[in-house]
Amino acid sequence: MDRLNSVLDDVLSKVRGVLVKDPAVIAAYEADQVAGQAAYDRALRKGRVMRLRKAGVPLMDSAFKVLEDRGVGGFADWEITSVARRFGLGPRRILVLTGDLGRGKTTAAACVAFPRMERGRPGVVYVRERVLAKWLGSYRHDREWDAAIRCATLIVDELGTAVSPQDQERARMALLEIVDDRMNNDRKTVLIGNLARADFDARFDRRMIDRLRDIGVFHEDLGASRRRDGGDE
Ligand SMILES: Nc1ncnc2c1ncn2[C@@H]1O[C@H](COP(=O)(O)OP(=O)(O)O)[C@@H](O)[C@H]1O
Ligand SMILES: [Mg+2]
Incomplete structure (x- = not known):
C-alpha cells in the first residue's frame, strides 16, 4: 500500500508539474491543504472537548x-x-x-x-x-x-x-x-x-x-x- 501510494504521489507530482508550472500557484494550493487540515483537526478536538464536558x-x-x-x-x-x-x-x-x-x-x-x-x-x-x-x-x-x-x-x-x-x-x-x-x-x-x-x-x-x-x-x-x-x- 505504501509503495502504491508513493508511486501515485510520484505520478501526481509529475502531472502537477505539467499542468501547473507556476510555483506560486503550487504554494497556494499546498497552503490551502495545510490550512484545511488544521481546521479539520481543530473541529475534531472541539468535538472531543464537547464530549468530555458532556x-x-x-x-x-x-x-x-x-x-x-x-x-x-x-x-x-x-x-x-x-x-x-x-x-x-x-x-x-x-x-x-x-x-x-x-x-x-x-x-x-x-x-x-x-x-x-x-x-x-x-x-x-x-x-x-x-x-x-x-x-x-x-x-x-x-x-x-x-x-x-x-x-x-x-x-x-x-x-x-x-x-x-x-x-x-x-x-x-x-x-x-x-x-x-x-x-x-x-x-x-x-x-x-x-x-x-x-x-x-x-x-x-x-x-x-x-x-x-x-x-x-x-x-x-x-x-x-x-x-x-x-x-x-
Ligand atoms: N500537565 C499539566 N500542565 C499544566 N497544568 C496542569 C497539568 N495537569 C494538571 N494541571 C492543572 O492543575 C490543576 C489540578 O489538576 P487536576 O487534574 O484537577 O488534579 P487532581 O485531579 O489531582 O486534583 C488544574 O488546574 C489543572 O488544570
Ligand atoms: Mg481530580
Whole structure:
C-alpha cells in the first residue's frame, strides 16, 4: 500500500508539474491543504472537548481550552501527564493514578480519554467510585453500567471514598466486575484515588491486584517530582 501510494504521489507530482508550472500557484494550493487540515483537526478536538464536558469530566474551562487549542500536548510535561499520554498510546489497559489533590490526576485521565473518543460509543464515561458501586446490580442503572462497560475509556475517580463497610464492599465488587467486563476490545480504564499503594493493595481483591500486575500501570505521585515553576503555567 505504501509503495502504491508513493508511486501515485510520484505520478501526481509529475502531472502537477505539467499542468501547473507556476510555483506560486503550487504554494497556494499546498497552503490551502495545510490550512484545511488544521481546521479539520481543530473541529475534531472541539468535538472531543464537547464530549468530555458532556460526560462530566471535571476539568477547569482553561484546561478544556488547552485541549481544544492544542490537544493533550498542550499541557506541561508533568510526570503524571506524560505517564498518561504514553499509557493512552500503549497496550496496557488499566492505569491507577494516586496522589494528593491538585496533582493533575483528573487532567491526566482526560489525556488518556481524549485521543480515544471515537473508538467507542460513548467514548468516555466518568464516574466516582461510590456512584459506580450504586450502579452495580441495579436494573435502574442498567444503561449507565452498560455505557461504563462499552466506552473506550472509563475513568473511575475518588477511589476509596466510600465510608461505610457495606459501601466499601460494594465499591470493591463493582470495580472488580467492571474491570472484568471491560477485558475485551480496545478499552482502557483509569482509576484515580488519594491512597497509597499499600492501601490500594489492602483494599482490593487479589484478582484486581493480579490484573493490575498483568495489564496495568500504577503511578503514585509523591509530589517530589512535579515542578510547579516550569512549563506553560
Ligand atoms: N500537565 C499539566 N500542565 C499544566 N497544568 C496542569 C497539568 N495537569 C494538571 N494541571 C492543572 O492543575 C490543576 C489540578 O489538576 P487536576 O487534574 O484537577 O488534579 P487532581 O485531579 O489531582 O486534583 C488544574 O488546574 C489543572 O488544570
Ligand atoms: Mg481530580
